[in-house]
Amino acid sequence: MKNKLSLIFWMASGFYGLTNAQGAEHEHGMTGNSTGSAPTVGIPSSQMGMEVVNQSLVQPPFVPVHEQSVGKQKPKVIHVDLSIEEKKFVIAPAKDDKPAVETWGMFYRATNPDYVSTNPGPTIVVHQNDVVEVHLINPTDNLFAHNIDFHGATGAMGGGSISLVSPGEEVTFRFLASKAGTFIYHCAPGGLHIPSHVVSGQSGVLVVLPRDGLRNQHGKPVAYDRMYVISEQDVYVPTQVAENVAQHEVAIQPLMKTLTPTYVVMNGSVGALTGEHALRAKVGEKILFVHAQANMSTDGHLIGGHADLFWPGGSFGNKPEIDFESWNVPAGDAIAMLYEFREPGLYAFVNHNLIKAVLFGAKAEVNVEGKWDSKLMTIVNPVGAIKQ
Ligand SMILES: [Cu+2]
Numbered sequence: 001m002k003n004k005l006s007l008i009f010w011m012a013s014g015f016y017g018l019t020n021a022q023g024a025e026h027e028h029g030m031t032g033n034s035t036g037s038a039p040t041v042g043i044p045s046s047q048m049g050m051e052v053v054n055q056s057l058v059q060p061p062f063v064p065v066h067e068q069s070v071g072k073q074k075p076k077v078i079h080v081d082l083s084i085e086e087k088k089f090v091i092a093p094a095k096d097d098k099p100a101v102e103t104w105g106m107f108y109r110a111t112n113p114d115y116v117s118t119n120p121g122p123t124i125v126v127h128q129n130d131v132v133e134v135h136l137i138n139p140t141d142n143l144f145a146h147n148i149d150f151h152g153a154t155g156a157m158g159g160g161s162i163s164l165v166s167p168g169e170e171v172t173f174r175f176l177a178s179k180a181g182t183f184i185y186h187c188a189p190g191g192l193h194i195p196s197h198v199v200s201g202q203s204g205v206l207v208v209l210p211r212d213g214l215r216n217q218h219g220k221p222v223a224y225d226r227m228y229v230i231s232e233q234d235v236y237v238p239t240q241v242a243e244n245v246a247q248h249e250v251a252i253q254p255l256m257k258t259l260t261p262t263y264v265v266m267n268g269s270v271g272a273l274t275g276e277h278a279l280r281a282k283v284g285e286k287i288l289f290v291h292a293q294a295n296m297s298t299d300g301h302l303i304g305g306h307a308d309l310f311w312p313g314g315s316f317g318n319k320p321e322i323d324f325e326s327w328n329v330p331a332g333d334a335i336a337m338l339y340e341f342r343e344p345g346l347y348a349f350v351n352h353n354l355i356k357a358v359l360f361g362a363k364a365e366v367n368v369e370g371k372w373d374s375k376l377m378t379i380v381n382p383v384g385a386i387k388q
Contacts, residue, residue, distance in 0.1 A: 039161070048131075050076055050077050051074070051077070053076050057112075057123075058110070060120050060229045061228040062123075062228070063123045063229060064123070070212075075131065076130050078124070078133065080134055081135045084142060085139075086144065086245040088102055089102065089105050089268075091103050093269070093270065102241050104242055104248035105201040106201050106202045107201045108122065108202060119265075120203055120229065121203065123205045123229045128178070128210055128211050129177065129211065131177070137170040138169055144193070146187050147164040147188060147189050148187060149188040152181070154178060155175075157188065164189060177206075179208065180316040181317070182205060182292070182316075183206045183314065184204075184333060186198050186294045192253065196252055199233065199256065199295055200249070205292050208316075209316065216309055225287065226287050231267055231292040233293065234261035234264050235261055236252040236255035261296075264296075265362065266362055270361035273363075274365045279366045281366055283341050283368060284340065287341065287366075290314065291337070293331060297331045298353070299351060300337075301326040301327075301350055302366075303348040304347050304348075305341065306325060306339060310335070312328075312335060314335050324337070343370070346367055350363045
């Protein structure tokens with residue numbers, strides 16, 4: 001049954017599989033001269049004369065250890081190992097008298113066994129002109145074929161047309177990170193599987209930093225103390241939990257057609273970044289927030305704060321805008337904004353469609369430690385009964 005399903009989904013993906021087969025016939029690398037019209041099979045990265053680094057991937061909102069500026073260092077090959085997990089998960093935990101809500105998801109995950117997969121997949125951080133090398137594994141016990149389309153890559157459907165892997169297959173490909181910025185990656189296996197895999201969890205973020213680091217509105221270097229990746233996702237949940245991920249995909253088709261999500265969540269589930277899971281910062285720290293949405297546009301807002309610097313589209317090659325109160329994230333995009341916290345307390349990072357924030361779950365929190373600055377805000381008369 002499983003093999004049959006895989007075959008059906010492979011065939012439904014049509015030309016992706018065909019392009020893959022054509023590419024394997026060629027014998028050129030990205031460092032060589034390509035004469036054909038399709039992606040080619042290149043030399044191993046160890047023979048490219050570049051340093052190859054295995055990036056140790058971590059659970060979002062956190063990002064891999066990295067340098068912000070690499071100055072005149074030579075570009076490297078940054079290798080990442082990704083696997084795909086199809087699993088049941090809790091989209092909304094039990095609350096008051098309501099039981100937890102379970103559904104099926106499809107996720108990119110780091111290959112270390114203790115990594116807990118969720119949406120988004122692990123963030124990859126490189127510098128402009130580095131080469132990103134992706135090893136993608138589709139474990140044998142999965143039901144679907146999957147691939148990966150990097151918005152930071154050029155050509156071949158962002159890598160989607162050369163990376164389609166059925167259960168039991170793996171692929172390695174690499175691309176030049178030619179543009180600086182914050183970019184989505186997501187699954188796009190063909191046809192109706194494209195939206196259903198994305199809204200079921202298969203997206204993540206690639207951060208391509210300028211080689212000499214970020215610059216402010218005056219062109220001066222600006223460093224951040226922490227980077228957090230907040231990925232918002234519209235999620236469609238059938239009233240009955242499906243028996244397997246394939247039945248889940250069928251069940252969500254009519255729900256997706258309403259364009260009305262059951263949940264809109266930040267980092268995979270309701271409450272994933274609130275309460276005890278709130279992000280942390282200190283007064284005086286500059287935080288680089290990356291706000292992503294793979295499938296639906298959104299409007300972000302940090303309640304009680306601002307975007308001191310805002311890079312629309314996450315395009316670090318542009319001068320940042322300053323002092324934004326809210327920012328748009330187009331569908332299939334990730335923006336970057338930097339804020340220096342000036343007051344302690346709890347901040348809400350929300351979709352400022354407040355219906356989505358409060359009723360659908362699109363809310364994160366930042367818990368900021370430090371000393372209150374009365375110059376910025378003070379109480380004149382505390383709350384009390386109206387005096388006659
Ligand atoms: Cu997929």
